[in-house]
Amino acid sequence: xxxxxxxxxxxxxxxxxxxxxxxxxxxxxxxxxxxxxxxxxxxxxxxxxxxxxxxxxxxxxxxxxxxxxxxxxxxxxxxxxxxxxxxxxxxxxxxxxxxxxxxxxxxxxxxxxxxxxxxxxxxxxxxxxxxxxxxxxxxxxxxxxxxxxxxxxxxxxxxxxxxxxxxxxxxxxxxxxxxxxxxxxxxxxxxxxxxxxxxxxxxxxxxxxxxxxxxxxxxxxxxxxxxxxxxxxxxxxxxxxxxxxxxxxxxxxxxxxxxxxxxxxxxxxxxxxxxxxxxxxxxxxxxxxxxxxxxxxxxxxxxxxxxxxxxxxxxxxxxxxxxxxxxxxxxxxxxxxxxxxxxxxxxxxxxxxxxxxxxxxxxxxxxxxxxxxxxxxxxxxxxxxxxxxxxxxxxxxxxxxxxxxxxxxxxxxxxxxxxxxxxxxxxxxxxxxxxxxxxxxxxxxxxxxxxxxxxxxxxxxxxxxxxxxxxxxxxxxxxxxxxxxxxxxxxxxxxxxxxxxxxxxxxxxxxxxxxxxxxxxxxxxxxxxxxxxxxxxxxxxxxxxxxxxxxxxxxxxxxxxxxxxxxxxxxxxxxxxxxxxxxxxxxxxxxxxxxxxxxxxxxx
Amino acid sequence: xxxxxxxxxxxxxxxxxxxxxxxxxxxxxxxxxxxxxxxxxxxxxxxxxxxxxxxxxxxxxxxxxxxxxxxxxxxxxxxxxxxxxxxxxxxxxxxxxxxxxxxxxxxxxxxxxxxxxxxxxxxxxxxxxxxxxxxxxxxxxxxxxxxxxxxxxxx
Numbered sequence: 205x206x207x208x209x210x211x212x213x214x215x216x217x218x219x220x221x222x223x224x225x226x227x228x229x230x231x232x233x234x235x236x237x238x239x240x241x242x243x244x245x246x247x248x249x250x251x252x253x254x255x256x257x258x259x260x261x262x263x264x265x266x267x268x269x270x271x272x273x274x275x276x277x278x279x280x281x282x283x284x285x286x287x288x289x290x291x292x293x294x295x296x297x298x299x300x301x302x303x304x305x306x307x308x309x310x311x312x313x314x315x316x317x318x319x320x321x322x323x324x325x326x327x328x329x330x331x332x333x334x335x336x337x338x339x340x341x342x343x344x345x346x347x348x349x350x351x352x353x354x355x356x357x358x359x360x361x362x363x364x365x366x367x368x369x370x371x372x373x374x375x376x377x378x379x380x381x382x383x384x385x386x387x388x389x390x391x392x393x394x395x396x397x398x399x400x401x402x403x404x405x406x407x408x409x410x411x412x413x414x415x416x417x418x419x420x421x422x423x424x425x426x427x428x429x430x431x432x433x434x435x436x437x438x439x440x441x442x443x444x445x446x447x448x449x450x451x452x453x454x455x456x457x458x459x460x461x462x463x464x465x466x467x468x469x470x471x472x473x474x475x476x477x478x479x480x481x482x483x484x485x486x487x488x489x490x491x492x493x494x495x496x497x498x499x500x501x502x503x504x505x506x507x508x509x510x511x512x513x514x515x516x517x518x519x520x521x522x523x524x525x526x527x528x529x530x531x532x533x534x535x536x537x538x539x540x541x542x543x544x545x546x547x548x549x550x551x552x553x554x555x556x557x558x559x560x561x562x563x564x565x566x567x568x569x570x571x572x573x574x575x576x577x578x579x580x581x582x583x584x585x586x587x588x589x590x591x592x593x594x595x596x597x598x599x600x601x602x603x604x605x606x607x608x609x610x611x612x613x614x615x616x617x618x619x620x621x622x623x624x625x626x627x628x629x630x631x632x633x634x635x636x637x638x639x640x641x642x643x644x645x646x647x648x649x650x651x652x653x654x655x656x657x658x659x660x661x662x663x664x665x666x667x668x669x670x671x672x673x674x675x676x677x678x679x680x681x682x683x684x685x686x687x688x689x690x691x692x693x694x695x696x697x698x699x700x701x702x703x704x705x706x707x708x709x710x711x712x713x714x715x716x717x718x719x720x721x722x723x724x725x726x727x728x729x730x731x732x733x734x735x736x737x738x739x740x741x742x743x744x745x746x747x748x749x750x751x752x753x754x755x756x757x758x759x760x761x762x763x764x765x766x767x768x769x770x771x772x773x774x775x776x777x778x779x780x781x782x783x784x785x786x787x788x789x790x791x792x793x794x795x796x797x798x799x800x801x802x803x804x805x806x807x808x
Numbered sequence: 809x810x811x812x813x814x815x816x817x818x819x820x821x822x823x824x825x826x827x828x829x830x831x832x833x834x835x836x837x838x839x840x841x842x843x844x845x846x847x848x849x850x851x852x853x854x855x856x857x858x859x860x861x862x863x864x865x866x867x868x869x870x871x872x873x874x875x876x877x878x879x880x881x882x883x884x885x886x887x888x889x890x891x892x893x894x895x896x897x898x899x900x901x902x903x904x905x906x907x908x909x910x911x912x913x914x915x916x917x918x919x920x921x922x923x924x925x926x927x928x929x930x931x932x933x934x935x936x937x938x939x940x941x942x943x944x945x946x947x948x949x950x951x952x953x954x955x956x957x958x959x960x961x962x963x
Contacts, residue, residue, distance in 0.1 A: 250863030
C-alpha cells in the first residue's frame, strides 16, 4: 500500500472529524457560546489572562503538546500491525482526544480558567485533588524514566548524535544570552542555531562518541545505563537554571525542528513514493501482549493524552478570546498530535525497511519491537530524508538529533514540574523538610525515575522498555480519565447529554484497568516485585478514580432527576465563585446577556 | 477616532513564553498546581509585569484597538501576520520582511506591521505615546489601515 494514500485517507478522516464531530461536540454537547465572557476578558491582566487570537493561541497550544511521545507509542504499536495502530490513532483522535482537549479548555474557561487538578477538587470531590497529584507524580516519574531510556538507546545506536546534542546546549545558551542581553530579534539567531546544529551532524558523523568502553570499565552491563545517568545529572542541573537561559532558546530551536521534521516526513513520502511493507494485521508470536487492551495504552499521546488537559486548562484557557475558539484550538491541536502519530506509523512501516522479511525481524517479538521502536522511527525518517537527497548516514543522525532534542526538553520540564509536585505532596503529607528544600525536592524528582530506568530484572536486557512505556501510557490515560470525568460532570450538570464524553471515559478506564490487572498477575508470576508494586499502586489509583467518577456522576444524575433540566445549572460546579472584586458570580445566561448588551467582544 | 482595522502586536518577553516545544510539558507550574502565588513557581518577573502594564495601558487608552500578545517563539504566526500588516500599510516587500524578522524581538511593540519599540519591555507611557504617534502620523480614522488613510508608510 502506498504510504501517501494512507496518509491522504487519514488526513481526510481528520478533516471530516473536525468539520462534523467537533461541531457536534462543541455546539450540542458543550454548548459553547461565542458571547460568553471568557476569563481572558473578565480577569484580564495582560500577564496570564490575555484575550488572544485563535491562530496565535493554536501555535502556543500545539507547540506545547507536540513532541516525542506521539512518535514512540505508535512506533511500538505497529507490532500488532499498522491497521489496528492507525485505527486507534484515527478513532482515538477524533472521538476521544478532540473531545478531551476541547472539553478541558471549555470546562476550565467556565471555571475562571482553573487547572484540571484544582477543578477535580472542586467538581468531583476534594479527595480527587490528591488523586490528581498522585497520578501526576507517577506520570512525571515514568515520563522521565522512559525518555531517559529513549535517549540512552539513541545515543548508543547513533554515536554520531552525541556531539550535536551536547554542543546544542552551549549554542542555545549563547543564543538566549545574545537575545536577552542585546534585545535582538530571535528569528535569525535561532535559525543560525539550527544551521549550526545541523552542521554539527557532519562533525558528529566524523567523530562519533561511543562510550561502550568507558561504561564497561566503570562496570556497567549496558552502556545505555551510563547515558541514563548522564542525562539525569544534566536534567538535575538544567532544571535549576532559569527558563530563559536554556529551556527557552532550546524550545525556539526545537520549534524550527518540529516543522523541519514534519516537512521531511511528508516530502520524503511524496518524493520517494514509499510503500508500506509491514502487515495490515500482524500475527504476533504466542505469549505476546494482546491487542486488547495493550494497544490502547501503548498509544496514549497520538490517540489521547491526559497531559493535554494540563496545557489546555493551565495556560490555553487563560488566553481564549471567545469560548467557541476552544473548538479550533483544542480539537485542531489533537488532530495535529494525531498527524505526528501518523508520521511515526509511516516511518516505521514504510520508511524503515524495504521488505516484509526485514520488517518481521525488527518486530519479531514485543521486547524487540518496543526496545527498537525509537531507533526504527529514526531509521524510517532517515530513509525519507534520503529520498530528498540527504546522505543516509547524515540523515540518520539528523533524525536522532530531532528525537533526542524533544526528549531532552521533555525531561527538563518534567523534572521541573516534578519538584513542584513533590513539594505539594510533601505539604499535604506534612513533610516540611521536603516542602521547603528545593534541592531535596529536585533530587527526589531525579532519583526515583533514575532508579526505575536502571532497574535490573526482567531478563538479560533488564526491564524491557515496553513495560515501562505501558505503565507510562496507563498513567497518562488515567490523567485523561480524570479530565474526562470533570468534563462529563460539567456537561451532565448543565443538563446536556454527556454520552460523547462518557464513552471515551469508560473505554479508557476499562482498558487501563484491564491492562493493569494482566500485568500485575504477570509481574507477580515472574517475581518482578518492583514492577508489581508500581503496577499495584497505579491500579489502586485507577480504582480510586473509577469510584470517584462513578460516585460523582451518580450524584449528579440524582440531582438532575430531582431538579428540572436546567441548562444553566450553575453554582454547583465551582462556577459560582465570587470574582476578584467579591462580586457574586453571574450565571451563563447573565454573562451571555451582558456580553450581548455591550455588543462587541466584551473586553473590559 | 476609531481603532478598528488596526493591529498592535505586543511580543512577550524572553522569560514569559507560554508555548513550549518538548512534549506535553507545560514549563509553567501553574498548569499543574494552580496560580503561582499558591506555590511560588512561575511568579512574573518585573519585566513581565511591565509588559502587562503596557498591555493594560494600551487597552485603556485605545478602546477597541486590537492588541495581540504573542510569544517571540511563535514565528509561524508572527512573521506572516506582521509581513501582511506591513504590506497593507504600503511598505515594500523587503522592508516588510525586515519588519517581520524584527518583530521576533522579545518585548517589542509592533503597530500595523511597523516595529515602533524594540529592546526591553517599554514603559506603558512610552508605548501609549508610540502608538498615538503612529496613529497621528498616519491619521487613523474609520476602519482604514495606516497607509490606506495616509497614502504613505509611517516613518
